[in-house]
Amino acid sequence: MQASNSNSAPIYRVRVAVPVYLHDCFDYSLSAEQYQQAEAGARVAVSFGRQHLVGVIMEKLAPDAPLDPSIKLKAITELLDERAILSPKVLTLVTWAAQYYQFPIGEVVHSALPALLRQGKPYNLLARMWKLLDDNAEAKVKRSERQQEAYKILKLHPSGTSENILNLAGVETATLKALEKKEICTCVLETQDFSPMPVSLAQMPLTANEEQKHAINSIVKTRGKYQAFLLDGLTGSGKTEVYLQVMQEVLKQGKQVLVLVPEIGLTPQTVSRFQSRFHCNIALLHSGLNDSKRLQAWQAAETGKASIVLGTRSAILTPMPNLGLIILDEEHDLSFKQQEGFRYHARDVALYRGHLEQCPVILGSATPSIDSYALVQHGKMRVLELNQRAGAALMPKIHLLDLKIAKKQHGISESLLEEMKKRLEKKEQVLVFLNRRGYAPVLICESCAWQAKCPHCDANFTVHRTPYQHLHCHHCGTIHRMPEHCPQCAHKELKPLGMGTAKVEEHLNELFPDFDVIRVDRDSTSRVGSWQKIYDKIQQSEPAILLGTQMLAKGHHFPYVTLVAILDIDSGLLSVDFRATERTAQLVVQVAGRAGRGERKGDVYLQTLRPDHPLLNTLVKEDYRQFAKQTLKERQAAMMPPFRYAALIRCESKEQQLNTDFLQHHAQLLRQSAELNVDIWGPIPAPMERKAGRYQSHMALLSPDRARLHFYIRNWWQNMLHSKPSSMKLTLDIDPQELS
Ligand code: ADP
Ligand code: ZN
Ligand code: ZN
Numbered sequence: 001m002q003a004s005n006s007n008s009a010p011i012y013r014v015r016v017a018v019p020v021y022l023h024d025c026f027d028y029s030l031s032a033e034q035y036q037q038a039e040a041g042a043r044v045a046v047s048f049g050r051q052h053l054v055g056v057i058m059e060k061l062a063p064d065a066p067l068d069p070s071i072k073l074k075a076i077t078e079l080l081d082e083r084a085i086l087s088p089k090v091l092t093l094v095t096w097a098a099q100y101y102q103f104p105i106g107e108v109v110h111s112a113l114p115a116l117l118r119q120g121k122p123y124n125l126l127a128r129m130w131k132l133l134d135d136n137a138e139a140k141v142k143r144s145e146r147q148q149e150a151y152k153i154l155k156l157h158p159s160g161t162s163e164n165i166l167n168l169a170g171v172e173t174a175t176l177k178a179l180e181k182k183e184i185c186t187c188v189l190e191t192q193d194f195s196p197m198p199v200s201l202a203q204m205p206l207t208a209n210e211e212q213k214h215a216i217n218s219i220v221k222t223r224g225k226y227q228a229f230l231l232d233g234l235t236g237s238g239k240t241e242v243y244l245q246v247m248q249e250v251l252k253q254g255k256q257v258l259v260l261v262p263e264i265g266l267t268p269q270t271v272s273r274f275q276s277r278f279h280c281n282i283a284l285l286h287s288g289l290n291d292s293k294r295l296q297a298w299q300a301a302e303t304g305k306a307s308i309v310l311g312t313r314s315a316i317l318t319p320m321p322n323l324g325l326i327i328l329d330e331e332h333d334l335s336f337k338q339q340e341g342f343r344y345h346a347r348d349v350a351l352y353r354g355h356l357e358q359c360p361v362i363l364g365s366a367t368p369s370i371d372s373y374a375l376v377q378h379g380k381m382r383v384l385e386l387n388q389r390a391g392a393a394l395m396p397k398i399h400l401l402d403l404k405i406a407k408k409q410h411g412i413s414e415s416l417l418e419e420m421k422k423r424l425e426k427k428e429q430v431l432v433f434l435n436r437r438g439y440a441p442v443l444i445c446e447s448c449a450w451q452a453k454c455p456h457c458d459a460n461f462t463v464h465r466t467p468y469q470h471l472h473c474h475h476c477g478t479i480h481r482m483p484e485h486c487p488q489c490a491h492k493e494l495k496p497l498g499m500g501t502a503k504v505e506e507h508l509n510e511l512f513p514d515f516d517v518i519r520v521d522r523d524s525t526s527r528v529g530s531w532q533k534i535y536d537k538i539q540q541s542e543p544a545i546l547l548g549t550q551m552l553a554k555g556h557h558f559p560y561v562t563l564v565a566i567l568d569i570d571s572g573l574l575s576v577d578f579r580a581t582e583r584t585a586q587l588v589v590q591v592a593g594r595a596g597r598g599e600r601k602g603d604v605y606l607q608t609l610r611p612d613h614p615l616l617n618t619l620v621k622e623d624y625r626q627f628a629k630q631t632l633k634e635r636q637a638a639m640m641p642p643f644r645y646a647a648l649i650r651c652e653s654k655e656q657q658l659n660t661d662f663l664q665h666h667a668q669l670l671r672q673s674a675e676l677n678v679d680i681w682g683p684i685p686a687p688m689e690r691k692a693g694r695y696q697s698h699m700a701l702l703s704p705d706r707a708r709l710h711f712y713i714r715n716w717w718q719n720m721l722h723s724k725p726s727s728m729k730l731t732l733d734i735d736p737q738e739l740s
Contacts, residue, residue, distance in 0.1 A: 010063035016055040041084025112317035131160030194303035231364040233386025235593030255324025262333035285311030331363035396602030438462040440496030447491035476692035520548030659697035
């Protein structure tokens with residue numbers, strides 16, 4: 001195209017990513033003065049159709065760049081930032097991610113910004129500073145331990161300190177407000193100071209063992225360039241110590257470190273390990289923050305004030321001017337993959353970011369994902385192993401209990417109950433794991449076999465007994481009254497079948513009346529603070545039975561647990577998904593890792609109907625690495641991910657036929673794209689065909705050639721989005737975690 005405006009006045013333009021469900025950026029004009037000030041990475045207010053939106057400048061166009069005369073250029077409403085708040089590297093990162101995951105760029109850019117900035121609020125908010133008014137107030141706080149603690153900390157900072165820092169130190173805002181009421185302290189608003197804080201060591205590092213030394217040296221040597229490492233070490237083998245010592249070297253160079261942990265792993269215990277090692281500013285980014293706290297933490301990262309940024313999945317998009325190291329702890333954890341909207345995997349984004357920033361990336365786990373082992377196999381990542389448990393702790397022994405021949409009481413084998421009793425009598429703790437909350441997964445009529453089903457889903461209702469008797473659908477949230485008799489045959493005996501944590505709790509209380517049973521699941525911890533209370537109780541050396549779901553499996557340290565029982569391993573093994581055994585093995589090893597972390601050796605018991613399951617046996621008789629090796633071979637033989645690249649199209653509407661016809665038509669179109677080496681699976685109805693009253697179908701695409709697959713999908717997918725009926729919901733999942 002010719003520049004048609006060569007002899008008229010220059011037109012100043014910027015290309016803006018606007019948060020709408022469209023894949024392109026949009027050009028806006030602005031005044032010469034605004035243009036001069038504008039930087040790529042700054043926010044602008046724009047109108048889009050009838051909406052007023054906050055966009056981000058992705059590019060400043062040259063004034064003499066060709067102009068499409070058919071497009072009526074709108075002017076921006078306002079330039080919101082006088083400088084770039086998303087760095088060029090983050091702009092490159094989000095542009096890549098939008099392309100790779102085929103998700104609208106404006107939406108991706110928005111996920112890199114904290115809520116207040118997305119809403120167009122000014123960058124410079126005021127910080128809340130707390131200062132002591134009365135430094136002789138011991139008597140006034142005598143009656144509250146929390147207030148005493150807060151008072152003590154405030155006294156250490158006579159010139160005042162920010163609410164953020166106080167919160168990090170464990171002082172709650174409510175406590176500060178209570179002290180303010182008593183006129184002991186006051187809160188003032190100050191403009192924030194973003195100058196970097198000096199870093200120093202707060203605590204001497206431990207003396208690393210040989211394996212740790214090797215790991216630390218290998219990583220430190222690659223500083224300043226990109227290299228991915230898989231730190232493959234048993235639970236308790238000192239991975240965190242390796243992170244800390246590598247961080248020390250990176251921080252010493254004045255660089256920042258980004259640490260990502262699973263959603264459930266960002267506990268006060270994790271934070272305090274970093275805090276007690278380094279004196280420096282640590283920014284915490286997780287979903288529990290309110291908007292202004294989140295903004296402040298993000299700003300500390302973005303300005304370079306924070307030397308360490310500790311966050312969950314979405315923190316991977318945070319701008320950091322001096323990023324020198326990225327760590328992903330528990331890299332196998334599912335929470336690193338976003339399962340809705342912008343479906344990215346933080347692990348893959350982290351690897352790409354390390355490459356952009358030219359810094360090392362460490363993925364750590366006791367049960368690395370098969371995906372990561374494949375990267376090692378392909379030479380894209382270096383593996384560093386830690387094989388000894390640090391300190392005195394021994395690895396627990398795993399035993400299989402054959403449920404077909406075992407004598408049972410309420411679904412628990414008698415020999416297991418016997419072992420539990422022995423441990424409890426020795427004042428040790430026992431952990432019982434069952435990944436099913438509620439009382440029972442099925443309500444059945446004893447006479448005609450009718451089962452209580454959710455009217456909106458293809459699923460059984462779960463029976464709950466607390467806080468009152470009811471039926472609950474765990475898929476759509478529907479709640480029903482408990483029927484008094486069978487609606488089909490009027491029989492009065494309706495029986496809860498199978499076990500949920502609430503039912504097991506009832507039985508354990510009956511079987512072990514002298515011991516505490518502590519249940520940990522979403523139902524028992526839904527009240528704020530209740531999880532902390534349970535946690536404190538677990539840390540006391542009283543004999544007790546800890547009973548729970550998933551929530552108990554992750555990273556926590558339970559020093560008094562010496563026996564772990566997994567009541568139902570089979571539901572994981574029977575699942576149709578190709579990653580089901582991988583997930584089950586990870587879960588077993590992670591749950592087992594809770595046993596014997598103290599001085600005493602631990603035992604793990606698995607109840608199963610399939611004691612001959614080959615992969616389960618590899619795991620039990622050998623170890624996770626051997627299991628992983630075998631799984632890698634199987635995946636390669638079957639040409640399943642990560643040996644082929646996948647994309648999954650999910651389709652949801654009011655009629656199954658509509659889904660099938662639509663997907664089939666588009667599958668046909670894709671098949672016609674010449675020379676594409678791709679398998680198309682489906683379309684087929686999802687395992688749960690009807691959910692919340694809507695029908696689900698999907699279709700999977702697999703190819704050994706990722707670049708070609710993505711290239712061919714691009715236009716095809718756009719075409720699908722444009723031609724779908726408006727009542728249909730379509731999503732594209734690149735590198736899906738499940739194919740069913
Ligand atoms: P992981 O992160 O692999 O689960 P941790 O780093 O938490 O392991 O280490 C487990 C325990 O061993 C911690 O209490 C830690 O302080 C201790 N530890 C780690 N490395 C050493 C070492 N080199 N010498 C002594 N104790 C260590
Ligand atoms: Zn009946
Ligand atoms: Zn339902």
